[in-house]
Amino acid sequence: MLRWLYGGVMTAITPLALAWFFYRGRRDAGYRKYLRERLGIMNASTDKQNGLLIHTVSVGETIAARSLIRQAIEQFPNCPITISCMTPTARRLIKQSFGDSVSVCYLPIDNPCSVRRFLSQLRPRAIWVMETELWPNLMHHASRRYIPVSLLNARLSKRSARGYARVDRLVRDSWKSLAYAGAQSRASARRMRCLGMRNERLYVDGNLKYDVSVPTSEQLAAEQLLCLSEQRPVWLAASTHPGEENAVLRAHQQLLKKYPEALLIWAPRHPERFDGVAELLQEAEIKWSRRSTLRTTGVTSDCQVLLADTIGEMLKWCSVAHVTFVGGSLIERGGHNPLEAVAAGSAVISGDNIFNFAEVYRLLDKQGSVHWAKDFDLATPLQHLFDNDSVRKASVSAAEHVLSTHQGASRRMLAHAQRFSDIGQQMIATFTTKRDVIKFDKDVLPEFEDNFFSAKYWQQKKAIAGNAAGRATVWFIQQGDHGMVLRHYYRGGLVGKVNKDKFMREPVERSRAIAEFDLLVKLRNQNLPVPRPIAARMRKVGVMSYTADILVEVIPGAVDVCRLLSERQLNEEQWQSLGAAIRQLHDKNVYHSDLNCHNIMLDDNDKPWIVDFDKCGFREPGDWKKENLERLLRSLKKEKAKHETFYWKESRDWPELLTGYEKG
Secondary structure, three states, X not given: OHXXXXXXXXXXXXXXXXXXXXXXXXXXXXXXXXXXXXXXXXXXXXXXXXXXXXXXXXXXXXXXXXXXXXXXXXXXXXXXXXXXXXXXXXXXXXXXXXXXXXXXXEOOOOOHHHHHXXXXXXXXXXXXXXXXXXXXXXXXXXXHOOOOEEEEEEOOOXXXXXXXXXXHHHHHHHHHHOOEXXXXXXXXXXXXXXXXXXXXHEEEOOOHHHHOOOOHHHHHHHHXXXXXXXXXXXXXXXXXXXXXXXXXXXXXXXXXXXXOOOEEEEEEOOHHHHHHHHHHHHHOOOOEEEHHHOXXXXXXXXXXXXXXXXXXXXXXXXXXXXXXXXXXXXXXXXXXXXXXXXXXXXXXXXXXXXXXXXXXXXXXXXXXXXXXXXXXXXXHHHHXXXXXXXXXXXXXXXXXXXXXXXXXXXXXXXXXXXXXXXXOOOOEEEEEOOOEEEEEEOOOOOOOOHHHHOHHHHHHOOOEEEEEEOOOEEEEEEEOOEEEEEEEOOOOHHHHHHOOOOEEOOOHHHOHHHHHHHHHHHHHHOOOOOOOEEEEEEEEEOOOXXXXXXXXXXXXXXXXXXXXXXXXXXXXXXXXXXXXXXXXXXXXXXXXXXXXXXXXXXXXXXXXXXXXXXXXXXXXXXXXXXXHHHHHHHHHHHHHHHOOXXXXXXXXXXXXXXXXXXXX
């Protein structure tokens, strides 16, 4: 009920949100662009679908995630990657950092219609969210579509935890549905656990921000632009806010009295402050230049302040700054990330409002590598560091030690996120026409034809290897080295006598064949004993209906248990292996809607397999696992009663299967 109320409220305020974006566009025109994406309306071509969606929220999260994203691009070359964000500044930074190797978009407003539209058009296989931005409608609709959502670099302060606790009924399901969370610290992990995050999916992987590195090319480019000599003192005011700007200006004016050649690189946090800082410099009668006007020429020797009015160059400025003041720390903003400055070998000055990065600053302060500015007095620590070269170098060395001992989070998070997400090496493509949506495995079928779902086509190719009769005929096909099963979906029961194979139209990802195909891909990527999906089709018929077909790889040498028992008795090890295979699925909370002795198999090497995942999916833990086993037992009893010869004895064989199930 609460989720429905939340959805209604978000729908009602959507026009206000759009108006706010338009209003913000007065200062940054980027807010007025791509407004359609805020409603989930995208131009998502098929080559962007079936990939990985990474939500980086804003600039800080994007910077922290750069190392991980670069590793993901290298590790998943066949997987389309889309990065979503909330601000135009972050959008520009993403394009600047990754170019055409990723797609970029805004995450839609969290109302039900926009979220459904967004997921239907992009069709991500997995969603990775940076830090802790849980949107209830996004989480709910991703869960309904079996899209695993993971939190990476997750940080949860006491204040944020209290906020989530106040709306516990709204967000608890979101926490419980997360496929994986990589927490920055034990404290964050503990708070997430209290909010409903499952312990077996929660890891303390460290902080991505420690994995920052400064390419030599950045330093060389900065030195060339600034025309620096070795003697010129350079300091950086990074990510400053209104309320701090006068303190920065006073500190530099004081420094110029002793070091008249000193250069301040001033990088306001938000682009809308570029002009405000420019006015401040103009009034102070200081010699200054804008970075945006120096594309071809360098900074002159008499320039005292360089206004860094561009995006994505902070590492460049850190690499040449002897000292960096990290903004947002003199006022109640909680501070910003000091680790870029540390990685670049720049001494750090900060105010004491650093609750956003309390743990990072605690570690740095423990080593004596932070210099604190008290009561808006930046001049004192700044002067001290330039007057005492040995103090500054010792501070830098201690900070670099902290950085090096806490690196590796990108590698750990990437490994865990891949393990818990649907991101593997199987290359899935989507082909769409006016009436068809087809998904297929390009490794098996590089070029797909619509005729592949026709038994007559394969008969003409003389590729039919056999068939099996059930509710309808299932065709066995040999295509090169791949054996395939072609199955058309039919209705059962009384409805099936009137309407043989047409289903009521529904979203593509929930249609029978596509849903089974996607589920099998997910299960295969989790190394579960299921067949490889090759292709699936949803074909629109009439106004409200569709038909469905699927191609699945034949498991070499596999025979279903019912047929095996009609020929011979299974030994203890075989029964236990079957029980263990079922347990594997249940441990991943995979519900099989028709677990019977026809759908469990053993191959030539006695490896167990489970097949036929129509109308199956992921479920919350519950009694259904026990009911799954009871259904299998009923099917064995039924076949025992039907067949004169059936080598199964409940008192002998069923306990062995349960033993295998319990052992897992």
